[in-house]
Amino acid sequence: MKITRDLYQGSLTLLTDFYQFTMAYAYWKSGKAEQEAVFNLFFRKNPFQSGFTVAAGLDYVIDYCRNFQFSDKDLAYLADMNDGNGKPTFEAAFIDYLKDLKFSCDIDAVEEGEVVFPNMPLVRVRGPLIQCQLLETPLLNIINFQTLVATKAARIVLAAKDDPVIEFGLRRAQGIDGALAASRASYIGGCSSTSNVMAGQLFGIPVAGTHAHSWIMSFENELEAFKAYAEAFPDHTILLVDTYDTVNGIKNAIEVAKLLKERGKKLLGIRIDSGDLAYFSNIAREMLDTAGFPEVQIVASNDLDEHIMTSLKMQEASINVWGVGTKLVTAFDQPALGAVYKMSALKNEEGEWVPKIKLSQQSIKINIPGIHNVKRFIVNGKAIGDMIYLENLEEKEQVTIIDPIDPTRRKRISVANADSEVLLKPIFKNGEKIYSRPSLEEIRNRARNRLAAFDKTHKRLINPHIYPVGLEASLYEYRTSLVLKAKALENGK
Numbered sequence: 001m002k003i004t005r006d007l008y009q010g011s012l013t014l015l016t017d018f019y020q021f022t023m024a025y026a027y028w029k030s031g032k033a034e035q036e037a038v039f040n041l042f043f044r045k046n047p048f049q050s051g052f053t054v055a056a057g058l059d060y061v062i063d064y065c066r067n068f069q070f071s072d073k074d075l076a077y078l079a080d081m082n083d084g085n086g087k088p089t090f091e092a093a094f095i096d097y098l099k100d101l102k103f104s105c106d107i108d109a110v111e112e113g114e115v116v117f118p119n120m121p122l123v124r125v126r127g128p129l130i131q132c133q134l135l136e137t138p139l140l141n142i143i144n145f146q147t148l149v150a151t152k153a154a155r156i157v158l159a160a161k162d163d164p165v166i167e168f169g170l171r172r173a174q175g176i177d178g179a180l181a182a183s184r185a186s187y188i189g190g191c192s193s194t195s196n197v198m199a200g201q202l203f204g205i206p207v208a209g210t211h212a213h214s215w216i217m218s219f220e221n222e223l224e225a226f227k228a229y230a231e232a233f234p235d236h237t238i239l240l241v242d243t244y245d246t247v248n249g250i251k252n253a254i255e256v257a258k259l260l261k262e263r264g265k266k267l268l269g270i271r272i273d274s275g276d277l278a279y280f281s282n283i284a285r286e287m288l289d290t291a292g293f294p295e296v297q298i299v300a301s302n303d304l305d306e307h308i309m310t311s312l313k314m315q316e317a318s319i320n321v322w323g324v325g326t327k328l329v330t331a332f333d334q335p336a337l338g339a340v341y342k343m344s345a346l347k348n349e350e351g352e353w354v355p356k357i358k359l360s361q362q363s364i365k366i367n368i369p370g371i372h373n374v375k376r377f378i379v380n381g382k383a384i385g386d387m388i389y390l391e392n393l394e395e396k397e398q399v400t401i402i403d404p405i406d407p408t409r410r411k412r413i414s415v416a417n418a419d420s421e422v423l424l425k426p427i428f429k430n431g432e433k434i435y436s437r438p439s440l441e442e443i444r445n446r447a448r449n450r451l452a453a454f455d456k457t458h459k460r461l462i463n464p465h466i467y468p469v470g471l472e473a474s475l476y477e478y479r480t481s482l483v484l485k486a487k488a489l490e491n492g493k
């Protein structure tokens with residue numbers, strides 16, 4: 001069984017749903033495979049009842065698209081598929097067609113670490129129908145999970161105020177790939193380090209850690225274990241104090257701090273992993289301060305999330321570093337983002353783009369037609385609203401953005417008095433990568449800087465103020481007219 005790292009170096013082109021292949025085949029059969037289309041990847045609701053979402057996963061998407069080709073093994077597998085009675089699912093000529101298929105799409109996407117909102121495109125794919133279709137599932141798989149975890153991490157980091165957060169999730173993450181992707185997304189969302197050594201190796205994330213209860217249990221007594229650990233790591237000692245009796249553990253840690261001091265060294269910290277974290281961290285702080293060790297850090301862990309951390313902050317717990325695992329990497333309270341990938345335009349035989357709309361009983365599910373982009377308006381360094389607009393929109397002095405779900409929510413923006421930034425950046429042009437990838441450090445900084453541009457009312461963890469994102473008025477009208485037309489057609493049928 002190959003592990004993730006090897007899998008990524010190999011072909012991942014079959015990592016899609018079978019129905020993408022049934023459609024691909026049928027497109028090819030009906031001569032539509034090369035017809036140009038535009039698809040958008042977007043989500044409809046911020047996760048965790050958050051007021052914002054942090055985009056992540058583009059780097060994986062870039063790798064996926066660059067390696068998009070069918071290996072001999074892939075082709076052999078597809079050629080071998082049959083209906084159970086030996087009749088091949090796909091004809092040989094289709095397999096030959098796939099053999100020569102080269103990735104040739106344009107991809108525009110929001111950069112990783114960008115703050116994003118419902119309904120705006122995160123990734124826009126323009127290219128032959130067959131390629132757009134095959135990409136649907138892997139793109140959703142990548143962006144959905146990483147964006148979800150980056151957002152959870154950003155919330156946890158917000159709750160930690162300025163304290164460092166170490167991601168401890170590997171042991172309880174959703175498998176190998178889930179763990180690695182979660183470590184990377186957590187770092188983008190603002191975590192300072194990870195316990196996942198392979199994530200350190202693969203992505204350059206700082207690796208950190210303390211020790212487990214088993215270390216203590218392998219000695220006759222706790223003090224002996226602490227001393228031996230300090231001997232092994234005189235410059236990086238963090239001692240877990242709650243194996244037997246937390247107060248006694250703190251006393252033993254102070255003993256070791258004194259021994260280290262005699263050698264000109266400092267105890268870095270203690271970790272508390274059970275019990276009332278406010279109570280014990282405050283006792284520990286007082287004991288350490290009284291003993292003359294105010295610089296010793298207190299690390300807390302044990303099923304933490306942004307809500308418990310906020311509560312601990314309110315209780316004035318003396319915690320300096322937060323270790324967060326399970327609830328971060330599994331996105332515990334919302335296990336999927338629910339982003340979708342929808343066609344919004346198709347080129348007809350005359351070479352004209354035809355907008356595409358999908359009706360739904362629920363207006364939240366009616367897509368945004370045409371080839372669109374999103375622009376963020378910024379006044380005095382603060383984001384004031386995002387506008388989804390048709391790419392061919394002419395320059396305007398003033399724009400009105402209209403909430404696609406509740407059209408009574410509108411905002412007028414004076415373009416002349418605002419800075420603006422187009423959020424979809426060109427990533428691939430005709431299959432060629434034209435985007436130079438930022439480092440993970442730059443992505444993490446982007447997330448921090450972008451979040452800083454949003455008012456704190458949008459960032460509060462509970463009942464956040466809704467940030468205005470809307471359709472530019474002419475796109476709104478256009479969409480409404482298309483909906484009415486489609487409904488009339490449906491009723492007439």
Ligand SMILES: Nc1ncnc2c1ncn2[C@@H]1O[C@H](COP(=O)(O)OP(=O)(O)OP(=O)(O)O)[C@@H](O)[C@H]1O
Nearest residue numbers: 273274275276277278279302303304308311312315
């Ligand atoms: N002061 C506090 N305020 C709010 N939540 C807290 C506080 N102290 C600890 N918690 C949280 O309460 C939960 C306690 O879980 P649990 O009942 O497993 O406690 P425990 O005493 O650590 O037990 P165990 O020894 O089995 O780990 C954890 O999620 C922890 O983060």
Ligand SMILES: O=P(O)(O)OC[C@H]1O[C@H](OP(=O)(O)OP(=O)(O)O)[C@H](O)[C@@H]1O
Nearest residue numbers: 168212213273301302303304324325326
């Ligand atoms: O609680 P989380 O947010 O998931 O953080 C990771 C947890 O994993 C470890 O516990 P575990 O019981 O696995 O081992 P240990 O306590 O013996 O180290 C650690 O002590 C944390 O409590």
Ligand SMILES: O=C(O)c1cccnc1
Nearest residue numbers: 168195208209210211323
């Ligand atoms: O280093 C630690 O303290 C650690 C690592 C993984 C999980 N829990 C704790």
